[in-house]
Amino acid sequence: VTETGTRADRKERTRRAILDAALRLSAETTLAGLSLRQVAKEVGIVPTAFYRHFPSLEELGLALVDESFQSLRRMLRDVRRAEPTESVTEVADRSVDVLAQHVRTDRAHFAFIARERSGQPGPVRDAIRHEIELCERELATDLALLPGARGWTGEDLRVLSALIVTSMVSTAEALLDAERPEREEEVAHTARTQLRMMLVGALHWRSAPLSG
Amino acid sequence: VTETGTRADRKERTRRAILDAALRLSAETTLAGLSLRQVAKEVGIVPTAFYRHFPSLEELGLALVDESFQSLRRMLRDVRRAEPTESVTEVADRSVDVLAQHVRTDRAHFAFIARERSGQPGPVRDAIRHEIELCERELATDLALLPGARGWTGEDLRVLSALIVTSMVSTAEALLDAERPEREEEVAHTARTQLRMMLVGALHWRSAPLSG
DNA sequence: TGTACATCAGTGAACGCGCGTTCACTGATGTAC
DNA sequence: TGTACATCAGTGAACGCGCGTTCACTGATGTAC
Numbered sequence: 001v002t003e004t005g006t007r008a009d010r011k012e013r014t015r016r017a018i019l020d021a022a023l024r025l026s027a028e029t030t031l032a033g034l035s036l037r038q039v040a041k042e043v044g045i046v047p048t049a050f051y052r053h054f055p056s057l058e059e060l061g062l063a064l065v066d067e068s069f070q071s072l073r074r075m076l077r078d079v080r081r082a083e084p085t086e087s088v089t090e091v092a093d094r095s096v097d098v099l100a101q102h103v104r105t106d107r108a109h110f111a112f113i114a115r116e117r118s119g120q121p122g123p124v125r126d127a128i129r130h131e132i133e134l135c136e137r138e139l140a141t142d143l144a145l146l147p148g149a150r151g152w153t154g155e156d157l158r159v160l161s162a163l164i165v166t167s168m169v170s171t172a173e174a175l176l177d178a179e180r181p182e183r184e185e186e187v188a189h190t191a192r193t194q195l196r197m198m199l200v201g202a203l204h205w206r207s208a209p210l211s212g
Numbered sequence: 213v214t215e216t217g218t219r220a221d222r223k224e225r226t227r228r229a230i231l232d233a234a235l236r237l238s239a240e241t242t243l244a245g246l247s248l249r250q251v252a253k254e255v256g257i258v259p260t261a262f263y264r265h266f267p268s269l270e271e272l273g274l275a276l277v278d279e280s281f282q283s284l285r286r287m288l289r290d291v292r293r294a295e296p297t298e299s300v301t302e303v304a305d306r307s308v309d310v311l312a313q314h315v316r317t318d319r320a321h322f323a324f325i326a327r328e329r330s331g332q333p334g335p336v337r338d339a340i341r342h343e344i345e346l347c348e349r350e351l352a353t354d355l356a357l358l359p360g361a362r363g364w365t366g367e368d369l370r371v372l373s374a375l376i377v378t379s380m381v382s383t384a385e386a387l388l389d390a391e392r393p394e395r396e397e398e399v400a401h402t403a404r405t406q407l408r409m410m411l412v413g414a415l416h417w418r419s420a421p422l423s424g
Numbered sequence: 425t426g427t428a429c430a431t432c433a434g435t436g437a438a439c440g441c442g443c444g445t446t447c448a449c450t451g452a453t454g455t456a457c
Numbered sequence: 458t459g460t461a462c463a464t465c466a467g468t469g470a471a472c473g474c475g476c477g478t479t480c481a482c483t484g485a486t487g488t489a490c
Contacts, residue, residue, distance in 0.1 A: 006453080006454085007452085007453055007454070007464085007465075007466075010453095010466075011465090011466065014466080014467090028333065029244065029332050030242060030244065030245075030331065030332055032241065032242065032245060033242075033244060033245075033332065035442075035443065035444085036443080036444060036445090037442070037443065037444080038442095045466090045467065045468090046467065046468055046469070047443095047444080047445090048445080048446085048447090048467080048468070048469080049466065049467045049468075050444095051445080052465080052466050052467070053466090056444090056445095057444075087422075088422060089422045114330060115330060115331070117330065118326060118327060118329065118330040118331065118385070119242065119327070119330070119331060120241050120242055120245065121240065155405075156405075158402075159402050159405045159406055159409070160406075160409065162402065162406070163379060163406045163409065163410075166378060166379060166382040167375060167378060167379070170378040170382075173330070190370075190371050190374065193367075193368075193371045194371055194372075194374070194375045196421070196422055197371070197372065197375065197410065197413040197414055197417055198375075198409065198410065198413055199413070199422060200412075200413040200416050200417055200420070200421065200422055201409040201410055201411070201412040201413025201414070201416070202409055202413070203422070204412050204413070204416045204420070205409055205412055208412070208416070209408070209412065210299075210300060210301045210408055210411060210412055210415070218486080218487085219431085219432075219433075219485085219486055219487070222433080222486095223432090223433065226433080226434090247475075247476065247477085248476080248477060248478090249475070249476065249477080250475095257433090257434065257435090258434065258435055258436070259476095259477080259478090260434080260435070260436080260478080260479085260480090261433065261434045261435075262477095263478080264432080264433055264434070265433090268477090268478095269477075
């Protein structure tokens with residue numbers, strides 16, 4: 001193998017290789033289970049060369065968090081890119097599809113977030129939970145603009161958006177576990193139905209609550 | 213400290229102390245992050261004494277899984293203990309309360325399940341996911357008996373129960389994170405509203421779906 | 425009840441291993457003239 | 458273009474540490490007579 005490019009290019013390529021190896025290896029255990037020596041071996045460098053790219057293992061972890069959040073936000077941006085003509089159902093269905101598509105594209109990043117969200121307590125877990133809380137709040141403001149939202153209180157909005165985000169996080173996890181494309185479509189189909197059910201529930205919430 | 217009881221008593225007490233120490237320590241990291249030497253230190257025995265009680269660290273892990281599942285099943289039994297006079301709303305509200313109460317009582321076990329469910333791949337995670345799948349199926353059969361269930365297809369039942377279980381798992385996690393009792397009550401209140409919303413959605417699902 | 429022996433929970437030394445991190449180094453790439 | 462020097466990504470030896478596990482042991486508890 002002939003190495004090409006400037007010294008800076010090569011350095012960047014090694015850094016990228018370290019990040020990729022770390023994502024791959026952490027998928028087999030946990031971020032906390034990562035070992036610098038393992039990563040170095042996977043990349044094909046000597047352990048000490050790692051320090052040319054990151055000051056410590058923890059900094060590598062933070063870089064992975066950063067990258068993964070970029071993928072997450074990219075997805076959210078796509079979800080919110082609604083046509084003005086879209087119906088509620090269309091927005092719901094499209095949102096699930098956008099999620100499924102991004103999970104497929106940025107699989108390693110979503111898997112990283114899913115794994116570390118419930119994992120070891122610490123700054124990484126806290127950062128992920130905070131990010132998801134932000135999603136809930138953003139969704140609540142989006143939901144407030146829906147046609148049927150007139151009857152909802154602020155608490156209804158908060159509660160509904162928390163429920164929807166929980167369901168979407170769970171859907172993302174199920175998509176990550178789906179090995180075959182048909183299974184992925186099943187998961188997406190279920191998620192679409194669930195999202196519609198939640199919206200139907202919310203729409204009938206104030207106007208026709210449960211009897212008893 | 214004077215040690216009392218027969219030799220068998222003392223042995224059982226040490227075994228219990230090991231399990232408790234393991235639950236406590238694994239809460240600070242992960243089951244996979246547990247170290248035999250840490251556990252032994254916490255219990256106050258020499259590392260090698262551990263082997264008088266468990267053949268290996270892995271067996272200790274399986275014992276924790278077993279104990280935790282017993283707590284989980286105990287809760288499910290309580291949830292399903294419905295009065296014949298209870299309305300749907302009453303069943304829903306009581307279910308959330310039963311969950312909250314059991315999470316409070318068997319906190320360490322529920323925390324263990326929550327942590328390992330999304331944690332390191334392996335037999336423990338698989339066992340937990342399988343157990344949750346069983347919950348979904350049981351719930352689906354329970355839901356089929358509801359007054360409003362006549363219009364639902366088998367898929368509706370499956371999709372709804374998956375949604376409810378996801379929401380309850382998330383509620384359990386939120387309860388575990390709640391430090392103060394008032395925060396716990398907030399979480400329970402939100403969970404009750406969400407559960408009602410989902411049921412309202414399901415009840416109007418076939419009769420009055422979303423327009424568009 | 426008293427004695428002789430068996431059991432076995434807990435001890436302490438020792439092992440080989442992978443870990444993160446340090447340090448002085450090498451030699452190809454880059455730069456100044 | 459050619460040369461002399463600087464830079465710096467990657468090397469390899471070494472460190473101290475906590476790990477799981479082995480082994481022969483100790484001495485209090487339990488049991489048989």
